[in-house]
Amino acid sequence: MKLKKNDIILIIVVLIIGIVAGLYILLNKKSGGKAVLKYGNNLSLDIDLSKDREIDLESNGIKIHLDIKNGAIAFIHSECPDHICERFGYIKNVGESAICLPAQASVTIVK
Incomplete structure:
Protein backbone atom coordinates (compact mmCIF):
# COMPACT_ATOMS: atom_id res chain seq x y z
CA MET A 1 0.00 0.00 0.00
CA LYS A 30 3.65 20.05 40.28
CA SER A 31 4.84 18.62 43.55
CA GLY A 32 2.53 19.35 46.42
CA GLY A 33 3.60 20.63 49.79
CA LYS A 34 0.71 19.09 51.65
CA ALA A 35 -1.29 15.89 51.77
CA VAL A 36 -4.74 15.28 53.18
CA LEU A 37 -5.31 11.98 54.96
CA LYS A 38 -8.94 10.92 55.36
CA TYR A 39 -9.58 7.94 57.61
CA GLY A 40 -11.97 6.36 60.07
CA ASN A 41 -15.35 7.97 60.63
CA ASN A 42 -14.86 11.17 58.63
CA LEU A 43 -11.58 12.06 60.33
CA SER A 44 -9.09 14.17 58.39
CA LEU A 45 -5.46 15.11 58.90
CA ASP A 46 -3.44 17.71 56.98
CA ILE A 47 0.15 16.52 56.56
CA ASP A 48 3.08 18.82 55.77
CA LEU A 49 5.33 16.97 53.31
CA SER A 50 8.38 19.16 53.93
CA LYS A 51 9.26 17.29 57.16
CA ASP A 52 10.43 13.67 56.98
CA ARG A 53 8.64 11.49 59.52
CA GLU A 54 6.48 8.43 60.03
CA ILE A 55 2.82 8.30 61.03
CA ASP A 56 1.11 5.33 62.68
CA LEU A 57 -2.65 5.30 63.17
CA GLU A 58 -5.66 3.07 63.24
CA SER A 59 -8.56 3.34 60.81
CA ASN A 60 -11.58 1.04 60.71
CA GLY A 61 -9.84 -1.34 63.12
CA ILE A 62 -6.75 -1.66 60.88
CA LYS A 63 -3.34 -0.26 61.81
CA ILE A 64 -1.61 1.64 58.98
CA HIS A 65 1.88 3.05 58.76
CA LEU A 66 2.69 6.06 56.53
CA ASP A 67 6.16 7.31 55.64
CA ILE A 68 6.92 10.89 54.59
CA LYS A 69 10.28 11.66 53.03
CA ASN A 70 11.66 13.95 50.34
CA GLY A 71 8.29 15.67 49.86
CA ALA A 72 6.43 12.40 49.18
CA ILE A 73 4.18 10.10 51.18
CA ALA A 74 3.44 6.36 51.01
CA PHE A 75 1.56 3.61 52.78
CA ILE A 76 4.46 1.51 54.06
CA HIS A 77 2.55 -1.12 55.99
CA SER A 78 -1.08 -1.95 56.55
CA GLU A 79 -2.64 -4.84 58.43
CA CYS A 80 -5.29 -5.18 55.71
CA PRO A 81 -5.55 -8.55 53.95
CA ASP A 82 -4.57 -7.47 50.41
CA HIS A 83 -1.83 -4.80 50.93
CA ILE A 84 -2.73 -3.07 47.64
CA CYS A 85 -2.22 0.34 49.26
CA GLU A 86 1.46 -0.46 49.77
CA ARG A 87 1.90 -0.94 46.01
CA PHE A 88 1.04 2.71 45.25
CA GLY A 89 4.53 3.67 46.38
CA TYR A 90 5.46 7.26 47.14
CA ILE A 91 3.19 9.94 45.73
CA LYS A 92 4.14 13.62 45.52
CA ASN A 93 2.38 15.33 42.61
CA VAL A 94 -0.77 17.41 43.09
CA GLY A 95 -3.86 15.29 42.49
CA GLU A 96 -2.22 11.91 43.11
CA SER A 97 -3.79 9.69 45.73
CA ALA A 98 -3.34 6.33 47.43
CA ILE A 99 -6.16 4.41 49.05
CA CYS A 100 -6.49 1.56 51.53
CA LEU A 101 -10.06 0.34 51.09
CA PRO A 102 -10.23 -2.12 54.01
CA ALA A 103 -8.98 0.59 56.39
CA GLN A 104 -11.14 3.24 54.70
CA ALA A 105 -8.12 5.54 54.49
CA SER A 106 -6.95 7.73 51.63
CA VAL A 107 -4.09 10.16 51.07
CA THR A 108 -4.36 12.88 48.43
CA ILE A 109 -1.67 15.38 47.48
CA VAL A 110 -2.88 19.00 47.46
CA LYS A 111 -1.14 22.34 46.93
Missing part, protein backbone atom coordinates in the same frame (compact mmCIF):
# COMPACT_ATOMS: atom_id res chain seq x y z
CA LYS A 2 1.35 3.36 -0.98
CA LEU A 3 0.87 6.37 1.26
CA LYS A 4 -0.44 9.50 -0.36
CA LYS A 5 0.81 13.00 0.37
CA ASN A 6 -2.25 13.83 2.54
CA ASP A 7 -1.77 10.64 4.58
CA ILE A 8 1.83 11.58 5.36
CA ILE A 9 0.80 15.11 6.36
CA LEU A 10 -1.92 13.72 8.65
CA ILE A 11 0.53 11.33 10.33
CA ILE A 12 3.04 14.13 10.91
CA VAL A 13 0.36 16.43 12.39
CA VAL A 14 -0.91 13.70 14.74
CA LEU A 15 2.65 12.94 15.90
CA ILE A 16 3.37 16.62 16.56
CA ILE A 17 0.13 17.01 18.56
CA GLY A 18 0.98 13.89 20.59
CA ILE A 19 4.51 15.11 21.35
CA VAL A 20 3.30 18.58 22.37
CA ALA A 21 0.56 17.13 24.61
CA GLY A 22 3.01 14.73 26.24
CA LEU A 23 5.53 17.48 26.94
CA TYR A 24 2.81 19.72 28.35
CA ILE A 25 1.67 17.03 30.78
CA LEU A 26 5.24 16.11 31.74
CA LEU A 27 6.37 19.68 32.35
CA ASN A 28 3.26 20.76 34.27
CA LYS A 29 3.44 18.15 37.03
Whole structure:
Protein backbone atom coordinates (compact mmCIF):
# COMPACT_ATOMS: atom_id res chain seq x y z
CA MET A 1 0.00 0.00 0.00
CA LYS A 2 1.35 3.36 -0.98
CA LEU A 3 0.87 6.37 1.26
CA LYS A 4 -0.44 9.50 -0.36
CA LYS A 5 0.81 13.00 0.37
CA ASN A 6 -2.25 13.83 2.54
CA ASP A 7 -1.77 10.64 4.58
CA ILE A 8 1.83 11.58 5.36
CA ILE A 9 0.80 15.11 6.36
CA LEU A 10 -1.92 13.72 8.65
CA ILE A 11 0.53 11.33 10.33
CA ILE A 12 3.04 14.13 10.91
CA VAL A 13 0.36 16.43 12.39
CA VAL A 14 -0.91 13.70 14.74
CA LEU A 15 2.65 12.94 15.90
CA ILE A 16 3.37 16.62 16.56
CA ILE A 17 0.13 17.01 18.56
CA GLY A 18 0.98 13.89 20.59
CA ILE A 19 4.51 15.11 21.35
CA VAL A 20 3.30 18.58 22.37
CA ALA A 21 0.56 17.13 24.61
CA GLY A 22 3.01 14.73 26.24
CA LEU A 23 5.53 17.48 26.94
CA TYR A 24 2.81 19.72 28.35
CA ILE A 25 1.67 17.03 30.78
CA LEU A 26 5.24 16.11 31.74
CA LEU A 27 6.37 19.68 32.35
CA ASN A 28 3.26 20.76 34.27
CA LYS A 29 3.44 18.15 37.03
CA LYS A 30 3.65 20.05 40.28
CA SER A 31 4.84 18.62 43.55
CA GLY A 32 2.53 19.35 46.42
CA GLY A 33 3.60 20.63 49.79
CA LYS A 34 0.71 19.09 51.65
CA ALA A 35 -1.29 15.89 51.77
CA VAL A 36 -4.74 15.28 53.18
CA LEU A 37 -5.31 11.98 54.96
CA LYS A 38 -8.94 10.92 55.36
CA TYR A 39 -9.58 7.94 57.61
CA GLY A 40 -11.97 6.36 60.07
CA ASN A 41 -15.35 7.97 60.63
CA ASN A 42 -14.86 11.17 58.63
CA LEU A 43 -11.58 12.06 60.33
CA SER A 44 -9.09 14.17 58.39
CA LEU A 45 -5.46 15.11 58.90
CA ASP A 46 -3.44 17.71 56.98
CA ILE A 47 0.15 16.52 56.56
CA ASP A 48 3.08 18.82 55.77
CA LEU A 49 5.33 16.97 53.31
CA SER A 50 8.38 19.16 53.93
CA LYS A 51 9.26 17.29 57.16
CA ASP A 52 10.43 13.67 56.98
CA ARG A 53 8.64 11.49 59.52
CA GLU A 54 6.48 8.43 60.03
CA ILE A 55 2.82 8.30 61.03
CA ASP A 56 1.11 5.33 62.68
CA LEU A 57 -2.65 5.30 63.17
CA GLU A 58 -5.66 3.07 63.24
CA SER A 59 -8.56 3.34 60.81
CA ASN A 60 -11.58 1.04 60.71
CA GLY A 61 -9.84 -1.34 63.12
CA ILE A 62 -6.75 -1.66 60.88
CA LYS A 63 -3.34 -0.26 61.81
CA ILE A 64 -1.61 1.64 58.98
CA HIS A 65 1.88 3.05 58.76
CA LEU A 66 2.69 6.06 56.53
CA ASP A 67 6.16 7.31 55.64
CA ILE A 68 6.92 10.89 54.59
CA LYS A 69 10.28 11.66 53.03
CA ASN A 70 11.66 13.95 50.34
CA GLY A 71 8.29 15.67 49.86
CA ALA A 72 6.43 12.40 49.18
CA ILE A 73 4.18 10.10 51.18
CA ALA A 74 3.44 6.36 51.01
CA PHE A 75 1.56 3.61 52.78
CA ILE A 76 4.46 1.51 54.06
CA HIS A 77 2.55 -1.12 55.99
CA SER A 78 -1.08 -1.95 56.55
CA GLU A 79 -2.64 -4.84 58.43
CA CYS A 80 -5.29 -5.18 55.71
CA PRO A 81 -5.55 -8.55 53.95
CA ASP A 82 -4.57 -7.47 50.41
CA HIS A 83 -1.83 -4.80 50.93
CA ILE A 84 -2.73 -3.07 47.64
CA CYS A 85 -2.22 0.34 49.26
CA GLU A 86 1.46 -0.46 49.77
CA ARG A 87 1.90 -0.94 46.01
CA PHE A 88 1.04 2.71 45.25
CA GLY A 89 4.53 3.67 46.38
CA TYR A 90 5.46 7.26 47.14
CA ILE A 91 3.19 9.94 45.73
CA LYS A 92 4.14 13.62 45.52
CA ASN A 93 2.38 15.33 42.61
CA VAL A 94 -0.77 17.41 43.09
CA GLY A 95 -3.86 15.29 42.49
CA GLU A 96 -2.22 11.91 43.11
CA SER A 97 -3.79 9.69 45.73
CA ALA A 98 -3.34 6.33 47.43
CA ILE A 99 -6.16 4.41 49.05
CA CYS A 100 -6.49 1.56 51.53
CA LEU A 101 -10.06 0.34 51.09
CA PRO A 102 -10.23 -2.12 54.01
CA ALA A 103 -8.98 0.59 56.39
CA GLN A 104 -11.14 3.24 54.70
CA ALA A 105 -8.12 5.54 54.49
CA SER A 106 -6.95 7.73 51.63
CA VAL A 107 -4.09 10.16 51.07
CA THR A 108 -4.36 12.88 48.43
CA ILE A 109 -1.67 15.38 47.48
CA VAL A 110 -2.88 19.00 47.46
CA LYS A 111 -1.14 22.34 46.93
